[in-house]
Amino acid sequence: xxxxxxxxxxxxxxxxxxxxxxxxxxxxxxxxxxxxxxxxxxxxxxxxxxxxxxxxxxxxxxxxxxxxxxxxxxxxxxxxxxxxxxxxxxxxxxxxxxxxxxxxxxxxxxxxxxxxxxxxxxxxxxxxxxxxxxxxxxxxxxxxxxxxxxxxxxxxxxxxxxxxxxxxxxxxxxxxxxxxxxxxxxxxxxxxxxxxxxxxxxxxxxxxxxxxxxxxxxxxxxxxxxxxxxxxxxxxxxxxxxxxxxxxxxxxxxxxxxxxxxxxxxxxxxxxxxxxxxxxxxxxxxxxxxxxxxxxxxxxxxxxxxxxxxxxxxxxxxxxxxxxxxxxxxxxxxxxxxxxxxxxxxxxxxxxxxxxxxxxxxxxxxxxxxxxxxxxxxxxxxxxxxxxx
Amino acid sequence: xxxxxxxxxxxxxxxxxxxxxxxxxxxxxxxxxxxxxxxxxxxxxxxxxxxxxxxxxxxxxxxxxxxxxxxxxxxxxxxxxxxxxxxxxxxxxxxxxxxxxxxxxxxxxxxxxxxxxxxxxxxxxxxxxxxxxxxxxxxxxxxxxxxxxxxxxxxxxxxxxxxxxxx
Numbered sequence: 001x002x003x004x005x006x007x008x009x010x011x012x013x014x015x016x017x018x019x020x021x022x023x024x025x026x027x028x029x030x031x032x033x034x035x036x037x038x039x040x041x042x043x044x045x046x047x048x049x050x051x052x053x054x055x056x057x058x059x060x061x062x063x064x065x066x067x068x069x070x071x072x073x074x075x076x077x078x079x080x081x082x083x084x085x086x087x088x089x090x091x092x093x094x095x096x097x098x099x100x101x102x103x104x105x106x107x108x109x110x111x112x113x114x115x116x117x118x119x120x121x122x123x124x125x126x127x128x129x130x131x132x133x134x135x136x137x138x139x140x141x142x143x144x145x146x147x148x149x150x151x152x153x154x155x156x157x158x159x160x161x162x163x164x165x166x167x168x169x170x171x172x173x174x175x176x177x178x179x180x181x182x183x184x185x186x187x188x189x190x191x192x193x194x195x196x197x198x199x200x201x202x203x204x205x206x207x208x209x210x211x212x213x214x215x216x217x218x219x220x221x222x223x224x225x226x227x228x229x230x231x232x233x234x235x236x237x238x239x240x241x242x243x244x245x246x247x248x249x250x251x252x253x254x255x256x257x258x259x260x261x262x263x264x265x266x267x268x269x270x271x272x273x274x275x276x277x278x279x280x281x282x283x284x285x286x287x288x289x290x291x292x293x294x295x296x297x298x299x300x301x302x303x304x305x306x307x308x309x310x311x312x313x314x315x316x317x318x319x320x321x322x323x324x325x326x327x328x329x330x331x332x333x334x335x336x337x338x339x340x341x342x343x344x345x346x347x348x349x350x351x352x353x354x355x356x357x358x359x360x361x362x363x364x365x366x367x368x369x370x371x372x373x374x375x376x377x378x379x380x381x382x383x384x385x386x387x388x389x
Numbered sequence: 390x391x392x393x394x395x396x397x398x399x400x401x402x403x404x405x406x407x408x409x410x411x412x413x414x415x416x417x418x419x420x421x422x423x424x425x426x427x428x429x430x431x432x433x434x435x436x437x438x439x440x441x442x443x444x445x446x447x448x449x450x451x452x453x454x455x456x457x458x459x460x461x462x463x464x465x466x467x468x469x470x471x472x473x474x475x476x477x478x479x480x481x482x483x484x485x486x487x488x489x490x491x492x493x494x495x496x497x498x499x500x501x502x503x504x505x506x507x508x509x510x511x512x513x514x515x516x517x518x519x520x521x522x523x524x525x526x527x528x529x530x531x532x533x534x535x536x537x538x539x540x541x542x543x544x545x546x547x548x549x550x551x552x553x554x555x556x
Contacts, residue, residue, distance in 0.1 A: 057462040060493045131420055138432070144494075145434035145507070151493045159498070163434065297501055304501060311499045312459045 005033050008370075012041045016119045016374040019384030023361070023373065030369050035362045039355070042388040050348040054314035055081050056155055058348070063149040065350065066386040068111050071097075071104040071140075072328040074153035079234055080324035080335035081155045084317050085289055092280040093157045094236035099170065099273035100143070100153065101235070101326075102266040106177070107136045108329035108381075109259045116256070116378040117188060120197045125187060132180050135173045142169060156290030157283030170274050177267055181260060188256070198252035202364040202376040205250060212360040216331025216353050218380060221258050222250030228327040235326075239276075240269050252379040259381075289315045314343035330354050330381050350389060354382040431509055436492045438510035439485055439523070440530050442503065442542075447532040450504035453480035457496035457505055465489035466496060483525035488518065506546060 011022035020041035026034040046065055050058040062073040075097055082089065114129030137147045142163045144152035152159050188194045204214070206222040219226055227244045229237040245261035247254035284290050287306050296303035317339040325334035331353025340346040357380050364376040422429060431437075442450045458466040471481035496505050505528075515521060 053462060057460075057495070060462050060491055134420075141432040141435065143434070145432065145436040146492065146494075149491065149493070159494075160434065163432070291498070294498075298503075307499075307501060308456065311456050 004028060010373065017377055018115060018382055021358075021377065021382065021384055021387070023377070025370065025373065027370060032365050032368055032370060032373060035365050035373065037358055037361045039358070039384075039387050042384045044385075044389065046389045047348050047350060051345055054343055055317065055345065056310075056314065058345070059154060060149065060151050063151055064385060065352065065389055066108070066328065066330065066333070066354070066383045067148060068383055069104040069108040069329045070148060070150045071100045071153060072108075072326065072333060074151065075101050075235065076324060076326040076328065076333045076335050078153050078155050079326065080322055080337050081317075083322045083324050084320065084337055084339060085155070085286075085315070087156050087284055087286055087289065089157055089284045090280045090282070091236070091278045093282060093284070095273050095277050096158060096162055096282075097153060097235050098237060098240065099270050099277070102269045102273070103136050103139060103170075103173075105266045105329040106263050107133055109263050110136075112259065112329075112378075112381045113184065113256075116375075116381075117194070119374050119378045121193060122188065122191070125184070128180070128184065128187075132177065135169075135176070139166070139169045139173065142166060154283075154291075156286055157281070161282040167274060167277075170270060174267060174271055174274070178264070181263060184260065195253060197371075197375055198256060198379075200249075200251050200253075201368065201372045202252045202379050203250050204360060204363055208360070208363055209250065212356075212363065214331065214357050214360060216327070216329070216357070216381075217255050217258050217262065218331060218357045218360070220245065221247035221255035223248055228325055228332055232325070234324070240272050242266075242269050252375050255379050316341065316343050317345075325351065328353055330383070330386070331357055352386045352389060354380070354384075354386040355389075358382050358387055435509055436494045436497075436507040438487070438508050438513055439490075439496070439505055439528055440508045441483070441505055441525065441528045443530060443532060449479055449529065450502050451480050451483065452478045452502055452504075453483070454478075454501065456499040456501060460495040460499035461490075462493060462495060463489045463491050465491075480525060483528065485523045485528065487513070487521040487523060503546070506542070 005026045005028050008025040008027050009022060010025055011017040012020040014021075017023065022038040022041065024034075024036040024038060025032055044064070046061050050061050053061070059074060059077060062077045063070040066073050110129040110133045114126035114133075117125035117129075140150050140152070141147045142165060144150040144159055146152075204212075204218070204222055206224050209219050209222040209224060214222075215226070223246055225244055225246060228234070229242075230244060242265045245258045245265060247258045283293070287302075288310065291310060292300075292303040292306055297307045319339055319341040321336065321338040323334055323336045325332050327333075332351065333353055334351030336347075336349040336351070337345050338347045361376060361380065364380070365373045368376070444450055453468050453470040455468060455470075458464075458468055465486045467482065467484045467486075468480050469482040471479055473479055492507065494507050497507050
C-alpha cells in the first residue's frame with residue numbers, strides 16, 4: 001500500500017523546541033496531520049528526590065524545575081509547607097515575596113519573548129530581552145547571592161534580609177523597563193513578518209483551553225478570566241491593585257500581546273510593593289521550624305540548640321496533605337505535599353504548568369504548516385526542566 | 390502601481406529611520422564586557438568557591454561539628470574529626486566536592502563557628518575530576534593574611550547577617 005504521510009522527528013536536538021522536547025510529526029507535504037509530543041528526555045526525578053530530603057533541603061530542588069522563574073517555584077513550595085505547618089509569616093516577607101515573584105514573572109516572560117521572537121526570525125529581539133533580564137538577575141544576586149538558582153525564599157521567611165540596595169535596584173529597573181517594553185512593541189507589534197507568522201496560528205478556543213485544563217497566559221489568551229492571584233489570593237496578593245490581561249481569539253499573536261500586558265501589570269505590582277514595603281523581621285519566629293537569626297546562634301544557648309536540631313533533623317510535620325497553587329509565569333504551579341508525620345515529605349507532587357500546557361500541542365498545530373509548529377511550541381512557553389522534572 | 394509607490398516611499402523614508410537607530414547606538418556605552426579582561430562587579434552576597442576562615446592567631450575556626458555536612462542538600466561535604474595536642478577538636482579531613490556542590494550556601498548558614506564562607510572565586514576549572522575535590526589545605530585561607538582583608542571579610546559577613554560591628 002502506498003504511504004501517504006511522512007513521519008518526521010522534530011527534536012530532541014532541535015533549537016526551536018527549547019530544550020530536549022521531541023515531537024513526532026506526521027506530515028502530508030507541508031501540512032501536519034498528526035503531532036505527538038514525547039517528553040522525558042530531561043527527567044531528573046526531582047519529585048522523588050524531594051521525598052528523600054528534609055523539608056528545608058528540598059528548596060534547591062524546586063529552583064531546578066522552572067529555572068527561568070526560580071523565585072516562583074520557591075514561593076509555591078514554601079507556601080505549601082507553611083500551610084502544612086500552619087506558619088504565619090510577617091507582613092514584610094509577604095510583600096517582599098510578591099515583589100520577587102513578579103520580578104520572576106517579568107524575567108520568565110522576557111526569556112519567552114526573546115526566544116519566541118528568535119524562533120520566528122527576529123534575532124535581535126533576544127539580545128534586547130536578555131539585556132533587560134540582566135537587571136533582574138542582578139537584583140537576585142544582590143538578594144541571595146545567586147543569579148539563577150536563588151533559593152532565596154525559605155520556609156517561614158527569606159534566607160537573608162532584603163539587601164540595603166534592594167530598593168535602589170528595583171526602582172532603577174522600574175524606571176527603565178516601561179520604555180523598554182515600548183521598544184519591544186515598536187519592533188514586533190506592527191512588524192508584518194511577525195504578524196504573519198503569529199496571527200491565526202496556534203489557535204485554541206476558550207472551550208478547548210478549559211477542557212485541556214490549560215492555565216496562565218495560554219488560558220487567558222483565549223479570553224477566559226482565570227488568575228489565581230485574584231481568584232484565590234496567596235501571600236497577600238489581595239492588597240495589590242492590578243488587572244488581568246485577556247486575549248480574544250486565542251492565537252499566538254494574542255498571547256504575545258497578553259504577555260507584554262502582563263509584564264506591565266507586574267511592573268504595577270512591583271511599584272506598589274516597593275512603595276508600601278513594611279518594615280519588620282524577615283523571618284517568622286517559630287522555634288524549631290524556622291532557623292533562628294544568626295546573631296542569636298552566636299550568643300544564645302536555646303537558639304543554638306534549635307539551630308543544631310533543625311539542621312540535622314529538620315522538623316516533624318503533622319499528618320495530612322496540603323495543596324497550594326500559585327500563579328507562576330507559565331500558569332498554575334501547584335505543590336501537593338502529603339505527610340506521614342515524619343521529618344520528610346511522604347509524597348511531593350508538582351502540578352507543572354508547562355507539562356499540562358504542552359499536552360495541547362496537537363490541537364495547536366494539527367492541520368497547520370510545519371513552520372507553524374515552531375510557533376506553536378514557542379507560544380506555549382515551555383521549560384523542559386519543568387515538563388520532565 | 391499604488392502599492393509599488395507605497396513600498397518605494399517606505400524604503401526611502403523608513404530606511405534612514407532604521408539606520409538612525411543603528412547610528413545612535415555607535416555612541417552609546419556597550420552593555421557587553423570584554424570578559425576575561427574585564428569582569429562584572431559582584432554583589433556582596435555572591436556565592437563562589439568556599440574558604441575556611443581562621444582566628445586572628447592563625448588557628449582554625451572549624452571544629453568539625455558536621456553541621457555543614459548535615460545541611461548540604463547535595464552531600465558534597467565530607468569530614469573526619471581529630472584532636473590537637475591541647476585537646477581541641479578540629480577536622481583531620483575536610484573535603485568539598487565541587488562537582489556535587491550546588492553553591493546554595495546552606496553550609497555557610499549552618500556553620501555555628503563562622504568558619505566556612507562562600508567566597509568570590511568562580512573560575513576554578515580543572516581538567517580532572519580529582520582536581521575538583523578540595524581538601525582542607527586548599528580551602529583554608531593562608532595564615533599570615535593581611536589583617537585588613539580579614540577584618541573586611543568579617544565586617545561584610547556580619548553586615549549580611551545583621552550583627553553589630555562592635556562585637
